[in-house]
Amino acid sequence: MNQAILLKNRPEGKPQLSDFEFTKEDQPEDQDGEVLLKSKYVSVDPYLRGRMRDVESYIDPFKLNEPLESNIVAEVISSKNSNFKEGDFVHGMLKWKEYQTSDGKGLNKVDEDKASLSAYLGILGLTGLTAYISLDKIGDLKKGETLLVSGASGAVGSTVGQIGKIKGCRVVGIAGSDEKLELMKEKFGFDEGINYKSTEDMAEAIASTCPNGVDVYYDNVGGEILDAAMNNINKDGRVINCGAISLYNETEPQTGPRYEGIFVKKTVKMQGFLVRDHVKEFGPAIQQLTKWLNEDKLTYSETVVEGFENIPQAFIDLFEGKNKGKMVVKIY
Amino acid sequence: MNQAILLKNRPEGKPQLSDFEFTKEDQPEDQDGEVLLKSKYVSVDPYLRGRMRDVESYIDPFKLNEPLESNIVAEVISSKNSNFKEGDFVHGMLKWKEYQTSDGKGLNKVDEDKASLSAYLGILGLTGLTAYISLDKIGDLKKGETLLVSGASGAVGSTVGQIGKIKGCRVVGIAGSDEKLELMKEKFGFDEGINYKSTEDMAEAIASTCPNGVDVYYDNVGGEILDAAMNNINKDGRVINCGAISLYNETEPQTGPRYEGIFVKKTVKMQGFLVRDHVKEFGPAIQQLTKWLNEDKLTYSETVVEGFENIPQAFIDLFEGKNKGKMVVKIY
Numbered sequence: 219m220n221q222a223i224l225l226k227n228r229p230e231g232k233p234q235l236s237d238f239e240f241t242k243e244d245q246p247e248d249q250d251g252e253v254l255l256k257s258k259y260v261s262v263d264p265y266l267r268g269r270m271r272d273v274e275s276y277i278d279p280f281k282l283n284e285p286l287e288s289n290i291v292a293e294v295i296s297s298k299n300s301n302f303k304e305g306d307f308v309h310g311m312l313k314w315k316e317y318q319t320s321d322g323k324g325l326n327k328v329d330e331d332k333a334s335l336s337a338y339l340g341i342l343g344l345t346g347l348t349a350y351i352s353l354d355k356i357g358d359l360k361k362g363e364t365l366l367v368s369g370a371s372g373a374v375g376s377t378v379g380q381i382g383k384i385k386g387c388r389v390v391g392i393a394g395s396d397e398k399l400e401l402m403k404e405k406f407g408f409d410e411g412i413n414y415k416s417t418e419d420m421a422e423a424i425a426s427t428c429p430n431g432v433d434v435y436y437d438n439v440g441g442e443i444l445d446a447a448m449n450n451i452n453k454d455g456r457v458i459n460c461g462a463i464s465l466y467n468e469t470e471p472q473t474g475p476r477y478e479g480i481f482v483k484k485t486v487k488m489q490g491f492l493v494r495d496h497v498k499e500f501g502p503a504i505q506q507l508t509k510w511l512n513e514d515k516l517t518y519s520e521t522v523v524e525g526f527e528n529i530p531q532a533f534i535d536l537f538e539g540k541n542k543g544k545m546v547v548k549i550y
Numbered sequence: 551m552n553q554a555i556l557l558k559n560r561p562e563g564k565p566q567l568s569d570f571e572f573t574k575e576d577q578p579e580d581q582d583g584e585v586l587l588k589s590k591y592v593s594v595d596p597y598l599r600g601r602m603r604d605v606e607s608y609i610d611p612f613k614l615n616e617p618l619e620s621n622i623v624a625e626v627i628s629s630k631n632s633n634f635k636e637g638d639f640v641h642g643m644l645k646w647k648e649y650q651t652s653d654g655k656g657l658n659k660v661d662e663d664k665a666s667l668s669a670y671l672g673i674l675g676l677t678g679l680t681a682y683i684s685l686d687k688i689g690d691l692k693k694g695e696t697l698l699v700s701g702a703s704g705a706v707g708s709t710v711g712q713i714g715k716i717k718g719c720r721v722v723g724i725a726g727s728d729e730k731l732e733l734m735k736e737k738f739g740f741d742e743g744i745n746y747k748s749t750e751d752m753a754e755a756i757a758s759t760c761p762n763g764v765d766v767y768y769d770n771v772g773g774e775i776l777d778a779a780m781n782n783i784n785k786d787g788r789v790i791n792c793g794a795i796s797l798y799n800e801t802e803p804q805t806g807p808r809y810e811g812i813f814v815k816k817t818v819k820m821q822g823f824l825v826r827d828h829v830k831e832f833g834p835a836i837q838q839l840t841k842w843l844n845e846d847k848l849t850y851s852e853t854v855v856e857g858f859e860n861i862p863q864a865f866i867d868l869f870e871g872k873n874k875g876k877m878v879v880k881i882y
Contacts, residue, residue: 440808440811441810454827459814462810462811465808465811471807472807472808473806473807474806474807474808475803476797476805478773478776478791479772480822481791481821482791482792482793482794482822482823482824483600483822483824485822485824485827486821487820487821487822488813488819488821489817489821490812490816490819491817492815495817
């Protein structure tokens with residue numbers, strides 16, 4: 219029997235295990251033009267929380283009692299589609315099922331010799347693409363500038379910081395444990411780190427680690443950390459809104475300080491970013507990221523959870539900050 | 551004797567007449583290399599409120615007990631500077647004095663045949679330049695899009711709306727009286743208007759006047775009107791922060807709803823604008839504005855207050871919305 223994970227309830231606040239349901243179904247078979255896929259690595263991402271709400275957004279909400287989906291690396295088990303053959307690895311937006319069939323649309327082949335399979339869910343997948351393309355389109359980093367990154371030990375944040383260093387910036391990261399700060403500095407080459415959980419005055423901490431102010435703030439979290447960054451933003455500063463994980467589980471609208479005065483006086487630019495809007499730039503971006511990876515200018519970390527049955531818990535753990543870098547689930 | 555207006559107190563909240571002081575001084579005389587100027591039209595602008603605070607900003611604060619300054623059109627009464635001759639008209643950042651001398655730096659000659667003298671403080675001055683350059687740099691208006699403008703009957707707002715119509719947009723303006731809405735629609739060609747003083751639910755009023763949502767919101771006011779606009783912003787919407795008059799007189803930091811979620815989901819761009827950063831583009835912008843003016847594609851309104859002694863009151867009246875279009879003071 220084939221296992222699948224359905225959305226049972228739309229979470230209220232923080233997602234719970236009881237919001238997910240495991241079901242069994244007959245083993246699928248590939249028909250003409252189809253491939254049969256076995257899931258190997260499943261990506262769990264904060265943005266999936268948004269799809270669990272029944273509201274209009276940039277991507278359709280998940281339906282109740284239907285399988286969830288995310289980016290998955292899968293192996294072709296058998297093929298009746300001439301573009302794929304048994305033993306190929308592919309990635310694409312696939313269902314949370316052990317086995318599934320696909321007509322091949324939206325599947326991209328993966329080259330295991332260039333990078334590990336899970337890298338295609340992270341540094342060479344949407345997270346790496348997000349970091350690279352958003353910095354390119356909005357950040358406009360210049361040598362010598364100061365780049366501040368929140369969620370800095372995460373998959374996107376750690377890549378953003380490394381690209382900042384490649385571009386010759388001072389890079390300061392914000393994360394939630396001293397262990398994560400250590401990782402940022404030792405592994406990813408950040409210049410300084412701030413532990414937001416043990417810091418009382420974030421604005422002051424940013425001021426002291428960014429003595430020349432903040433030229434670009436890369437925001438993965440929103441909320442009070444964004445406020446503190448705005449208090450330190452330079453003239454012509456840029457803020458990239460890539461996520462707001464601090465707000466995703468809030469059930470009531472949140473309030474915060476008004477920034478209008480800062481926007482005008484400092485001529486700040488703030489811009490939201492969704493990697494899906496930039497599919498045309500994926501090719502050259504992956505090329506550049508692969509080059510940096512092979513030149514050892516770029517590295518990544520991932521938290522690999524094992525077992526299909528642990529996908530929901532791995533997703534929930536994202537909101538506890540239990541991952542270091544990209545969170546993936548390995549399926550045997 | 552020559553009259554001047556000094557900043558006596560830094561205003562707390564709304565500026566008062568008692569914050570200003572009139573003084574008399576000897577009539578100035580032009581020395582070698584100088585011109586003697588007689589003020590003809592004095593511009594009063596909301597941004598001057600910011601210079602009355604003793605805080606670091608994009609422009610130095612006014613000093614206590616020294617003359618205030620703003621953009622002024624003046625007549626050359628006598629000249630010992632070969633670039634200017636008696637009878638020339640010039641404009642530039644000048645002191646609030648009846649007469650003053652200048653070494654000519656920062657003075658621009660004004661052609662009375664091309665437009666009226668006061669136009670050089672408005673449609674062909676910083677307000678027209680602000681509207682034109684900010685829309686060009688940030689707005690990126692496309693034919694058929696919806697442009698929402700606050701402070702819409704004001705000097706910048708009414709020019710923004712007209713440029714929106716020239717570009718083929720649906721243009722909706724927000725202002726504080728039915729008389730102003732009438733002016734916007736009849737004189738400036740706005741498609742629709744919203745009276746924010748008589749409207750309870752601004753978000754709903756915007757939704758009904760902008761049935762296709764808001765593609766560009768041109769914000770001169772900040773605060774709750776910005777909130778209502780953000781609730782109606784479209785995917786890839788742009789917000790130009792050109793001013794925040796609703797907050798200028800606040801003595802405490804203000805709070806409001808958090809927009810992070812909207813920024814990410816709608817990939818909104820919000821950007822502050824200061825015309826002083828774009829001096830290089832003034833030439834071509836004035837050329838385009840003059841062309842539209844002479845083709846009758848652009849018009850303007852101004853509120854002309856008469857008499858040097860009324861400059862402080864005219865400035866104070868800006869915050870009561872007593873002006874329609876550019877507020878200038880005519881000096882005899």
